[in-house]
Amino acid sequence: MTEPLQDSDLLFKALADPNRRMLLDLLHAHDGRTLNELCEHLDMTRQGVTQHLDLLEAANLVAILRRGREKLHFLNPVPLQEIYGRWISKFEKPRLKALDQLKRKLEDNHG
C-alpha cells in the first residue's frame, strides 16, 4: 500500500469481517470489557482477538479507556453515525417525505 488508508476504507474493512462484527455485538451488549472478558466469548486465540481489536480501534469503532493496568474496550458508534449521514439518510429522506405527505393527505381526507 503506497498511500495511507482513508478513514472510510478502514471503517468498511473493519466491518467486513464476521469476527469483528461479533466483537462489536459483544461490546454493544455490554460495554467496557477487558481483553480477557472478550476472549471468553470467542472461539479464537488471544492474539487473534487482539489483532481484530487493533483493526477496530484503527477504524475508531472501538475506543479504549485505561483504568489502572486494565484496558477497557468500548463500542464507539460515532463512525457508524457518519456512515448513516453519508450513505443512508440521503436515500431515506425522499421516501420519508413521501410517506409524510401520504399520511397528511390521508388524515386530511379523514377529517
Added chain:
Amino acid sequence: MARSTFLYVTYIRTTPEKLWSALTEPEFMKEYWFGMHGESRWIAGSPWKLVASDGKIAADGEIVESDPPKRLVFKWQDRSKPEMEAEGISLCTMDLVAESAVVKLSITHTIECEPSKLLTAVSGGWPKVLSNLKTFLETGSAAIAPAVPRTGG
C-alpha cells in the same frame, strides 16, 4: 458499585482552540447540538446548564475541572424527564488531544447506576452531536469529504 459508562471518540480536522470554542460558545453549540446550547463561565466551581431551543433547561450541574483547550469535566443532572432526573448526577468528561492535523475528542459519560435510562438516552444523542460537530468544524462538507489519513490506533 454498579456504574454505567459510555465513551465516544471522534477525530476532527481542526485545532484544539477552535474545538474548545465550539464546545463552549452558545452560538457555535446551537449549530450542531439540535439547537441546544450550554451556558457557563466554564471555570471550576461555576454552574453549567444545557438549554433547549425553547428555553427549557435540559440538564444542569457544575464545572468540576476546566483546563482549556484540553479538558473539561462537569456534573450533569438531567432535567428533561422525571425518570432520568431521578437517577441523579452523571459526570461528563471531554478530553481534547492534538494529533498532527487532527484533534482527538473523547467524551466519557458516567453515572453510578446500571442500567441507566439517562445513558441509554444520551447514547443515541452523543454520536449524532459529535457527527454534526465534526461536519460543522470541517466546513460543512465532512460527510462526503475525503477522510483523514491515519495510521493505526
